[in-house]
Each structure stands twice: as structure tokens, then as C-alpha cells.
Amino acid sequence: MAMKAWVRFPTAWIEDDGLKRFRWEPEKGANNVAALMTLMVIGHHADEAGVAALTYDGLSSATHLSRTKIAAGLDVLEEAELIRRNGLGRSRYEIVDYAGKPWGKLPAKGLYSTGGIAAFSDFHLRRRTELDALKLYFLTVSRRNNATNIANMKYETITEYSGIERTRIRSAASLLAALGLVHVERLPSDISSHGISNGYRLAHLEPYVHMGTKGRGMDDFDYADLE
Template sequence: MMHIRPWSRMPTQWIADGRIKLLTWKEDKAAGTAALVLFVALCHLAVERAALPRVQTRRVPGTVRSAPARVFSQYAAHLQTMPPRPPVPVQPEHGFVQAALDASGLAAIEERPEGAVDYIAHASYDQLGHLTGLSRKLIAAGLTLLVQQLMIERVGSARSGDYRIQDLEPGYRWAKLPGQALLSAGRTSFEPLTRFDLRSKYALAAMKLYCYYASARDSSTAYSHPSFETSFERTGVAERDIPRANSLLLSVGLLAMYHRPSFAEGDYEDGGDEEGMAILSANRYYMTGYKSFFAKGRGGRPAAAQGST
């Protein structure tokens, strides 16, 4: 049994810069779903540690790229490595954090400021399997994808089981992910994560939307409410697939509920008459465990806690 907090930090840079769009059913199949399932689990397992020197990074404007294969050669003994992908063009305003190589072709090492911290998750393959229900093969494939997209970085030896969550340094935005509310009765697994049919493309779509909904929530609000069009633009999930992916999130238990507000509730995205506003308003998405986002104020009333930075 592991200690899981009510909520944990998830970096959102990988969503903002378009890396989320690189995880596709056509390219990745079940490994893409496994990658995001593992990422959620690792975010919940991560704890603060004193920062160690790390591979230097830079931002590459206009193109999302896989990290150079030689930077990740150290993982070959641990993971079933996948071939690096060719550059994929994205919107000009998007950038991507990529390992910078020096003239010798080796990764440069960046010294960290005094007092800096890293968020490190420690978990063996067996522990990740129990928490997520994934096979060892899918765990290896999912971790490889996360490494290639610079969402995690292995710390220490190839078999240490330590993973740094990338982009949680000061100045980067982050979102809250509910944790304790997802645990099984015995607190041995994240039960909703174990319920996915990994043979379905909608499972990958659902995990992408789940992470995006977390990132799109205002820190003072219990729900997020992006439109289908915005969700497609941010995640690459086709609008026609969103209803089924939402239903899947609800059925496995990652979403507590979602609904379209009535006219009386207000908060519509478009103007017009009552009937028009009811049709054009966006769904409100409440993550299972959303009440954990807020601290109890005086009198037992919920007081807004900081949701993201």
C-alpha cells in the first residue's frame, strides 16, 4: 500500500506545446494509452527531492521533435526502445523542449540552482503493474514513449525505478489531478486506470481528454468547460470521438459527471436567445475527486485552494 495524496501536480507544458497531439492511435495503439495511464500514476507517486544535475534543454520553435536516440541509449537495458520519430510540424506558436547536444554529440549537463527541487517518482514494474493493471510489455512501451516525448526522465541507473517528472520547475504551469478518490477499496491500485480496454482507440482519446480537462480547469472552479472545438484544437481528438471518449471516462470512473448547464446556471460561451445559448454552451466536466481541490474553510465550507501556477 502506497501513500497517495488527495491531489498531485501534473505539468501542463506537454499539452500547451502540442506534444499531446503526437500520441495517436495510428502510431502508438495501446502503448499511447499506457503512456498516459503511467504518466498519471507517476504524477501521484512523485515526491520532492533536492535537484540533481540534468540534461540541458532548449526550446525548438515551430517543430515538435522526438529526442535524439543517443540521449536515451542509457535506457536500452531497461526499456524496449522504440525508434525515434521524424519531426512533426505543428502550429508556429508551439515550441518543444528537446535535449540539446554539444559539438561532440553528447548531452550537455546543466547545473541546478541551489535549493531547486525535482519531483521524483519511484516505482518498480511490479508496482506500476499493480497500480495500473498494465502488463510489463505495455509498461515498457509506455515509459519509452514518455521518455521520447520528454515528459519523464530516468534518474540514476537503468534499473533504479526513479523517474523525474519534467516541467514542474518554478515558472511552469501545473494542474491538479485527484489521487485518493481513484484508489481501490484496498488502496492497492488506481481503480479507474485498470478498467480501460486498451484495444480501443477511444481509451487513448479518453486519457488525452482527461489530462486536458485537468489542465483547462480554473483554480477557483470545480469543473472545466472547454468546447468540443477547443478540445480538438488542444488534443487532436476528433470532435466526433469526444462524446464516446467522455462516456468512457464516466464509465471507468475518472469523471464524476459532466453536463451542459441549464439556462438558469448561465456561463454560456455564445450570446443569443435562451434556446440558442442552451445549445451552444459547453459541457462542464467534474473529475472524480474534484472536491479534494478545495480546502475546508471556516464553518466547513469549501475554500478555494491554489489550483495551478
């Protein structure tokens, strides 16, 4: 089956502070990065019931991770109750509460090149910024406004829902932008003392809906009050 431009992805766990459990800690940080990378790929391949059939070789090709790190990442996801494996048979993974609400659009097809997510080839599981970037990415999926195609989030909101320290948010956003995963846009705002705020737009998702096409028909309040 051909991969879609985007897939449905449940986000209730994100709104319930689920991203905060993915912390950068000794001997755990790398596994948490691997877990979120693997979760994204499982989401891309899930069927209408939220079940993905993926071999370790398939997961390795898509994530650029070793089998050892994939196994560690899957254990983290199962412990967090984000996926189920028991009773599904070999190489099958079920996303918990897949049909629940709320849900967001997770970019899919455009992320891949020669069978793998291109941006993930630059992840080496040795930098805390990689974990922060993935958490910001998933939060953007959850907080994206469907009408404007932008997630307009204050730093306080990002920290509250992801656990990313305020001083580390810029580095996370810069990494996402450098890897072509997110476009960071400067938006008019009445909540910022400088009259602007940051909006985060997912790459490869409705690329023709952006400030250039939507902004002209919206006033400052529309963009500043998306949260």
C-alpha cells in the same frame, strides 16, 4: 508516505499541444494508452523534486498493465521528453519540468482501490476511445478553473489542444463518466446556440465545489467564459 487527495502536475506540455503526439496508429496506439496510464501513476508518486520511485511490480499493480506494456509506455514517455530515467538509478523516474508553470491539480488518492487505479482495470488497450478519454482527462486537468472546479471547453478547443476528432469527443467523455473519472455538467452559455455548454469536473477533486455550491452565486457569464 500516504497518498494525497491530489498532486501537483505540470501542464505546459499539454498547453503546447503535447497531447497530439499520442495518436491511435497501428502498433502504436496501445503503447500510447499505456504511456498516459503510466504517466498518471508516476505523477501520483512523485516527490517534491518530481521524482517517483516505482518498481515494475508497483507500476503493474497501479495501472493493471503487463510489464511489457509498462516498458513500452515508459519508452514513449521518455521519447516525448515527459520523463527522464538516465542517471536516476533503478526504478526511478523524473517528471520533466515538474516545478514549472502552469500546473494543475491531478486527482490521486480517490482513484485507487486495493493498490490500483480502479478505472484502469477496464482499460484493455484495444480501443481508440481509451486513448481519447485519457487525452481528454489530462486536458481537463490543465484547463480546470480553480475557482469553479470545472473545465468549460468547446469542442473546438478540445480538438485544438488534444487532437481528438470532434466526432469522437462525446464517446471519450462518456467513457470517463462511466468509469467515474469525470462528471460532465451542462452549463449556461452565451457561446452555444442552445444556451448550454459542457463542463468537465474531475472526480475525487474538491467534491464539494460544483454547480450546486458555486453556481448559485455566479451569473451565466462566469461559467460560460471560463476558457
